[in-house]
Amino acid sequence: MSSLETILEQSLASLKGVGPKTLQALQHLGITTIEDLLTAFPFRYDDYRPKKIAELIDQEKVTLRGVVATAPVLVHFGRKKNRLNFNLQIDDQVVLVTFFNQGYLVDKVTQGAELTVFGKWESARQQLLGMKLLSLNKKERLAGVYRSSKEIHATQLQRLVKQAFERYHLQISDLLPQNLQKKYHLLSRQQMIHDMHFPADQAAAQAAKRTAVYEEFFLFEARLQYLKQLDQQQSGLQINYDNQQLKKFISQLPFELTAAQKRSVNEICHDMHRPIHMNRLLQGDVGSGKTIVAAIAIYAAVTAGYQAALMAPTEILARQHADKLFRLFEPLGVNVSLLTGATTSGSRQRRELLQQLQKGAINVLVGTHALIQNGVEFKNLGLVITDEQHRFGVNQRQALRLKGVQPDVLALTATPIPRTLALTVYGEMDVSIINELPQGRKPVKTFWLKKTQLQQAFNFIKEQLKQGQQAYLVTPLVSESEVLDLQNAEQLSEDATKFFAPEYQVGLIHGKMKSDEKEQIMTAFTGGKIAVLVATTVIEVGVDVPKASVILILDADRFGLAQLHQLRGRVGRSSKQSYCLLVADPKTDYGRERLQTMTETTDGFVIAQRDLELRGQGDVLGNKQAGLPEFKVADPVKDLRILQTAQIDASQIVKQPDFGKTAATKPLLHYLQRQPLGFD
Numbered sequence: 111m112s113s114l115e116t117i118l119e120q121s122l123a124s125l126k127g128v129g130p131k132t133l134q135a136l137q138h139l140g141i142t143t144i145e146d147l148l149t150a151f152p153f154r155y156d157d158y159r160p161k162k163i164a165e166l167i168d169q170e171k172v173t174l175r176g177v178v179a180t181a182p183v184l185v186h187f188g189r190k191k192n193r194l195n196f197n198l199q200i201d202d203q204v205v206l207v208t209f210f211n212q213g214y215l216v217d218k219v220t221q222g223a224e225l226t227v228f229g230k231w232e233s234a235r236q237q238l239l240g241m242k243l244l245s246l247n248k249k250e251r252l253a254g255v256y257r258s259s260k261e262i263h264a265t266q267l268q269r270l271v272k273q274a275f276e277r278y279h280l281q282i283s284d285l286l287p288q289n290l291q292k293k294y295h296l297l298s299r300q301q302m303i304h305d306m307h308f309p310a311d312q313a314a315a316q317a318a319k320r321t322a323v324y325e326e327f328f329l330f331e332a333r334l335q336y337l338k339q340l341d342q343q344q345s346g347l348q349i350n351y352d353n354q355q356l357k358k359f360i361s362q363l364p365f366e367l368t369a370a371q372k373r374s375v376n377e378i379c380h381d382m383h384r385p386i387h388m389n390r391l392l393q394g395d396v397g398s399g400k401t402i403v404a405a406i407a408i409y410a411a412v413t414a415g416y417q418a419a420l421m422a423p424t425e426i427l428a429r430q431h432a433d434k435l436f437r438l439f440e441p442l443g444v445n446v447s448l449l450t451g452a453t454t455s456g457s458r459q460r461r462e463l464l465q466q467l468q469k470g471a472i473n474v475l476v477g478t479h480a481l482i483q484n485g486v487e488f489k490n491l492g493l494v495i496t497d498e499q500h501r502f503g504v505n506q507r508q509a510l511r512l513k514g515v516q517p518d519v520l521a522l523t524a525t526p527i528p529r530t531l532a533l534t535v536y537g538e539m540d541v542s543i544i545n546e547l548p549q550g551r552k553p554v555k556t557f558w559l560k561k562t563q564l565q566q567a568f569n570f571i572k573e574q575l576k577q578g579q580q581a582y583l584v585t586p587l588v589s590e591s592e593v594l595d596l597q598n599a600e601q602l603s604e605d606a607t608k609f610f611a612p613e614y615q616v617g618l619i620h621g622k623m624k625s626d627e628k629e630q631i632m633t634a635f636t637g638g639k640i641a642v643l644v645a646t647t648v649i650e651v652g653v654d655v656p657k658a659s660v661i662l663i664l665d666a667d668r669f670g671l672a673q674l675h676q677l678r679g680r681v682g683r684s685s686k687q688s689y690c691l692l693v694a695d696p697k698t699d700y701g702r703e704r705l706q707t708m709t710e711t712t713d714g715f716v717i718a719q720r721d722l723e724l725r726g727q728g729d730v731l732g733n734k735q736a737g738l739p740e741f742k743v744a745d746p747v748k749d750l751r752i753l754q755t756a757q758i759d760a761s762q763i764v765k766q767p768d769f770g771k772t773a774a775t776k777p778l779l780h781y782l783q784r785q786p787l788g789f790d
């Protein structure tokens with residue numbers, strides 16, 4: 111381990127002015143080491159180099175330097191508000207400078223003095239809305255603007271970065287091998303970090319960003335590749351499942367598997383049978399039938415004498431999976447149990463369950479995050495399945511895996527990440543794709559209605575109910591306040607009850623309910639007792655009630671495309687024609703385009719692609735929602751080509767037999783070893 115790098119790993123407490131409070135504030139921004147701080151790059155730059163008036167563009171943030179031509183005029187409004195005006199002469203022209211609520215600057219503005227002002231240019235009025243007075247001797251350059259929080263101001267962060275760089279810059283060594291740096295004309299790491307924070311001009315900032323983007327992708331891909339290698343070096347379980355029994359199980363299902371399901375089952379069984387550790391992603395659009403494929407894999411493990419675990423992101427989903435598996439497996443004598451956060455710790459029920467698990471009397475354990483808590487011990491865990499894998503970090507999946515002796519891992523996801531990205535983002539996994547829906551499914555008919563048409567929508571839903579169908583009414587998380595959101599859902603539930611009851615029962619379900627209440631409502635809906643379910647997005651993932659054939663989504667423009675697609679996937683799960691009614695009056699083009707897209711296609715991959723394109727125009731929802739990891743400077747959509755190049759480069763380097771042993775690759779190996787496993 112190189113001593114130089116360990117210095118960068120040091121805590122921030124070594125910096126001047128960093129006490130426990132600042133440490134905590136930094137931690138909330140994800141900054142815990144000197145290295146984190148040095149790579150907390152500005153998201154834009156303010157240009158502090160004075161410009162000429164002829165160069166100015168309307169609404170641009172600019173710096174002007176001139177001589178104060180008139181005495182300043184300070185006007186107060188009420189107790190707190192004020193306006194400071196003065197004229198500034200620049201060469202032979204005069205502009206009006208106005209500062210709002212910074213009256214204290216008046217002392218610095220004296221007629222005849224030279225001043226440098228940073229502000230926003232209003233070309234129609236030839237006016238600069240002042241934001242800052244800059245000291246004259248300030249170096250003429252770009253100034254980074256940093257992310258800030260309530261606890262820590264951007265300028266404080268800027269000062270800390272400066273201090274850290276001055277103190278530690280000699281310890282910044284390259285992580286990228288020299289040949290790649292040369293090949294792409296990249297900067298050294300030290301130069302890149304310097305120019306990201308303190309660029310001499312725009313060109314320097316851009317060159318630094320080019321290096322930073324490549325480096326970020328490269329390190330990400332190198333880590334995935336490295337994890338994959340670690341996996342492959344460890345010998346995995348050979349799960350000798352009973353093929354006869356498995357075939358019989360499949361033949362007794364109430365439906366024939368689709369060709370894509372059969373292919374996925376084969377790929378998974380092939381992996382399980384090999385003595386190599388399985389790390390596979392099963393990707394399939396909403397309603398494509400991933401659960402049954404998972405069930406077959408579980409049954410295979412059980413016939414070979416192993417236990418299996420299935421981890422779901424919500425309690426509702428865990429319960430649903432447990433019910434399904436119970437019905438499938440009970441006749442076969444396979445024992446299925448459910449463990450969620452609601453299985454109270456310390457209770458007798460929980461204690462008994464854990465004992466049975468340890469004895470091996472429970473074959474299949476289904477649950478939420480509760481599965482990875484301490485105290486949950488398996489006898490011989492052979493297969494771990496995680497549902498909606500992007501909701502679990504790699505660290506959590508790793509924790510669950512450590513509960514078995516290298517159990518095989520299968521992750522399920524409905525997030526249709528375009529194939530180009532899937533490969534680069536899930537690089538450490540093998541991928542099976544279910545690219546067709548079960549026979550007889552009809553595309554969900556989707557309509558976009560204005561809020562004034564809500565009554566019509568209700569009438570339409572009633573028609574469906576008359577035909578024995580069921581409906582979801584979904585309200586979004588509109589505000590930051592859960593209380594207000596709940597009020598929205600409650601209001602909708604009242605309106606719906608007035609309209610549909612007493613003929614049809616209306617139920618309400620939301621995240622704040624106790625789990626047994628949620629369970630009751632879901633059971634009543636699944637059983638058909640409740641015909642209309644008003645819900646917040648707790649139903650978003652995976653809920654499977656085939657008789658529900660209409661979903662109405664209120665304020666649909668508040669959802670991202672990925673989420674709308676997931677929600678719509680709650681219907682269209684039988685051969686009956688289903689409908690999705692999007693109710694919204696979007697205010698932005700971006701909002702309108704998303705709704706338009708939903709009415710045009712039901713193909714998850716097309717929607718994902720469209721989502722990525724639209725997000726390029728106005729990144730409101732971020733990568734996380736689309737199931738992509740978050741990068742600091744790089745953008746996997748805009749910089750896709752660089753991502754792909756970095757993937758190839760990283761994979762070649764990590765696969766070298768002498769990787770980590772040469773001077774060129776040692777720092778990289780060290781970096782990969784000291785980083786926490788994976789990304790969350």
Ligand SMILES: Nc1ncnc2c1ncn2[C@@H]1O[C@H](COP(=O)(O)OP(=O)(O)OP(=O)(O)O)[C@@H](O)[C@H]1O
Binds near residue numbers: 399548549654656
């Ligand atoms: N081959 C098939 N033929 C007919 N029906 C099927 C088939 N496979 C699965 N189904 C049924 O289709 C419905 C959807 O399956 P499942 O719940 O597994 O979807 P999913 O892929 O998990 O979707 P989501 O991501 O939306 O949860 C279920 O009711 C299931 O019983």
